[in-house]
Amino acid sequence: MGDLRAERIRGFRQRNIRGPRSALTDYLASQNISARQIRANHEARLRAAAAAAASDQAAASSSTAQNVESTEAPEVPEAVEDDEDDAESSVATGTRQAATRKRKSAAAAAEKIKKSKSSKPRKSRRNASDDESDEDALERSAGPVPGQLENCEECHKRFTVTAYSRAGPEGGLLCPQCSMKLTKEENAARSASRKGKQKATAVPIRRERRKIQSLILDGQIGVKTLMTLCVETLANNIHLADDLGDLPLPAIDRISRQLSKRRLMGPITLEFFLRPQTQDVMIYDGGRLGSTDYMRIFQICSTLKTLKLRNAIQFKDEVMEYLIGRHIALDTFYISGANLLTEECWEKYLKTKGQSLRSLRVYFTDRYFGNRTVESLPSYCPSLKRLKICHNQAVNDEGLEHIAQLRELEHLGLRLVSQTQTTPYVNIAQKLGGQLRTLSIRDIPQVDDRLLDAIHDHCTRLVKLRITNSEVMTDAGFARLFMGWKNKPLQFIDLELCRYINPVNPRVNEHMIGFCSAGFRALMKHSGKHLKKLNIHGCRHISGEAFEDVFAAGKVYPELLDLEVSFCEEVTDLIVGLIFKSCPNLKKLNVFGCMKVKDVRVPRGKILVGVPNAVGMIIEGTED
Amino acid sequence: MATKNISPHKFVTLVSSDGYEFVVLREATLVSPAIKGMLDPKSQFSEARTGRCVFEEINGMVLEKVVEYFHYWYKNREREDVPDMEIPVELCLELLMAADYLGLDSKNTRSFVS
Structure with a gap:
């Protein structure tokens, strides 16, 4: 190949006079393609073909033994190369080689046969003299065209x-x-x-570091558990498995999660999770499953009780009809992404199978599962204990009114796309307050303090409370909620983004709108003892003094495991240090966007996430 | 450790269903809440007195791997960058059962480490 290029360069040098070059010529030149060479090659081929034809004639006339056997065999060119020493071999050698190309032409000339022989680049390179003609050189380079x-x-x-x-x-x-x-x-x-x-070892180490960081982000630090190791090995080799056997439910669930994470949950892998006696089917990524696959679940698992499907796009009316037709009475139904199920079909399902339902969670629907469906819930599903409607575009205030009629409801989670008002929520709190254990309401910018007061007055058994994205609730409202509340200390509180929004002057909050210092103090006083998880992401008007008071030396929050204070601007190094001291069991502290956190000593076993420095997203403590 | 004062043995014996015996560092086995419970001197189980745990559900091959895991855990428990232990594919499912039985799950281990 090197020779070839040298020839090309020589070819260029000979062209002394050149006109303006077209873009095409430039492009071809940049790709090492020259029209001149193509033409030369073409001529060389023609000549070779002519020679071949001539040799055919010669072969026919001379009829030597070697010629006869060589005409068909494709390996012949190599055989010729092997005896490369006799470069000045006879005409017959050349003819043999040319003959294999099986090209026919009329003309014949002995000297051209010699030239065609030189199209074997290596052989001619050995013998070529320096002063060979350009034509010879071009022809030689033409070997493999x-x-x-x-x-x-x-x-x-x-x-x-x-x-x-x-x-x-x-x-x-x-x-x-x-x-x-x-x-x-x-x-x-x-x-x-x-x-x-x-060097060979250096590369894996670097990759290792990235992998470790990624694992930490997944919550995996230090030694993996044997369960995790096994599940990962299994997911890597799932194509070898033909049955999972009698594994316990937690292990099955882990495998299902791992397979879904690796996008391996298809029609074939689904089979592993379906057995006649199976009561729980959990599929975390049903994106690759078709309607028939979902029907197979109901065909095989006749005693199904719990069904959890995420990304179940193909869970359509026909699948639901099939489920309605089977003797399966689900008590837990979790479905996400099935927005092809029509309102009529939901109604029909709830009418026939709703009696047994204790938990219904529906995520990501657009046109269906609307007010009418919610309206039918109280009559069709009298024993419903848990209801979650998230990312729903059809339910609005009108539908919410009916949720208050669910007599047995203990866990309620709502995340509606449409803007909702305060009254229906107040109604829910009044009617169900005495029994609710979970109240989670997200994205309610227009809901105001009246809801907080209603919760204060009526909810007495709450364990988990979530109110996010409220733009009008006030600090005084939050403080009233937590002060003197009859409810036991909560374990989970999420008040993410309950804050005052003013793009012109974001830091001035005269009327103390949002979750601020007073509310925070009251919250920690009420629930701090048993709080496991607290999220006050974006509650930016909580003052530094409030943080310092709440986490002051001597105060202990023994059960707090996970604290999220991202975008609380007043959080400083000192406060982070105080938090670590007063929360002995804390595992994770999120401080994204807390720009005053610069250099903190993190105790061993604790993770600080989101420090704005070069050390990384996550710092795991090494200090003892 | 407190257990050392009461039980003089630094090592415990784990016995598989087919009679293979593995002598393992006591501290290394404590990663398993199940074994920890068995060996707890307060529990009055015979295992706690004799330092000998018999597993009728786990055969020798699987128990060998489990013991290997105990050592792997013990060796790496203070480290951050831990290379994954090799799990033989053919033992994977049985090992998964054993891991579940011995409570070598994320929740349990996490609480132990802390």
């Missing part, structure tokens, strides 16, 4: 020669597969010899 078909030297397969075709060790050309193999081998050999052991 781009676009021409050639047999691979390694595997003898026929392939199309391109500008990238590589020469093999024997001088012939290699097909793309073989040349790729050769390149790989060469690279491997080169890196092994040049870099030695040191």
Whole structure:
């Protein structure tokens, strides 16, 4: 190949006078393609073909034994190469080689046969004198012409020669597969010899570091549990499995999660989770399952009680009809992303199967599962204890009114797309307050303090409270909620983004709108003892003094595991230190956007997430 | 450790269903809440007195891997960058059962480490 390029350069030098070059010529030149060479190659081929025809005639007339046997065999060119020493071989050698190309033409000339023989590049290179003519040089370079078909030297397969075709060790050309193999081998050999052991180990270490960071973000620090190791190995080799056997439910759930994470949950892997006696089916990514796959679940698992499906796009009316037709009475139904299920179908399902339902969670629907469906819940599902409607575009204030009629409801989670008003929520708190254990309401910018007062007055058994994105609730309202509340200390509180929004003057909050210092103090006084998780993300008007008071030396929040104070601007290094001291069991502290946190000592076993420095997203403590 | 004062043995013996015995560092086995419970001197289980745990559900091959995991955990428990332990594919499911039985799950281990 090197010779080829040299020839091209020489060719360019000879062209002294040049006109303006077209873009095409430039492009072709940049790709090492020259029209001149293509023409030369073409002529060379014509000549070779002519020679072949001539030799055919000669062969026919002379009828020597060797000629007869060689005409068909494709390996002949290599045989010719082997005896390369007799370069000045007879006309017969040339004819043999040419004959294999099977090209026919009329003309014949002895000297042209010699030239065609020189189209074997390596052989002629050995013998070529320096003062060979340009024509000879061009012809020689023409050996393997781009676009021409050639047999691979390694595997003898026929392939199309391109500008990238590589020469093999024997001088012939290699097909793309073989040349790729050769390149790989060469690279491997080169890196092994040049870099030695040191570099070879350096690469995995760097990758290791990234992997460790990624694992920490997934919540995995230090030694993996045996369960995790097994589940990962299993997911890596799931194609070898034909049955999972009698595994306990937590293990099955872990496997299902891992397979879904790796996007391996398809029709074949689904089979592992379906057995006649299965009561729980949990699929975390049903994106690759079709309607028939979902029907298979109901075909096989006749005693199904719990069904959890995420991304169940193909869970359509026909699947629901099938479920309605089977003797399956689900008590937990969790479905996400099934927005092809029509309102009528939901109604029909709830009417026939709603009696047994204790938990219904519906995520990501657009046109269906609207007010009418919610309206039907109290009559069709009298024993419903848990209801969650998230990312729902059809339910609005009107539908909310009916939730208050659910007599048994203990856990309520709502995240509606439409703007809702305060009254229906107040109504829910009044009617169900005495029994609710979970109240989670997200994205309610227009809901005001009246809801907080209603919760204060009526809710007495709450364990988990979430109110997010309220733009009008006030600090005084929050303080009233937590002060003197009959409810036991809560375990989970999430008041994310309950804050005053004013783009002109964001830091001035005259009327103390949002969750601020007074509310925070009251909250920690009321629930601090048993609080496990607290999220006050974006409650930016909580003052530094409030934080310092709440986490002051001597105060202990023994059960707090997870604290999120991102975008609370007053959080400083001192406050983070106080938090670590007063929360002995804290696992994770999020401080994204707390720009006053700069250099904190993190105790061993605790994770600080989101410090704005170069150390990384997450710092795991090393201090004892 | 408190257990050392009461039970003089630094090592415990784990016995598989087919009679193979593995002598393991006591502290290393404590990663498993199940074994920890068995060996708890307050529990009055025979295992706590003899330092010998017999697992009728776990065969020798699987128990060998479990013991290997105990050592792997013990060796790496203070480290952050831990290379994954190799799990033989053919033992994977049985090992998963054993892991569940011994409580080698994320929740349990996490609480132990802290």
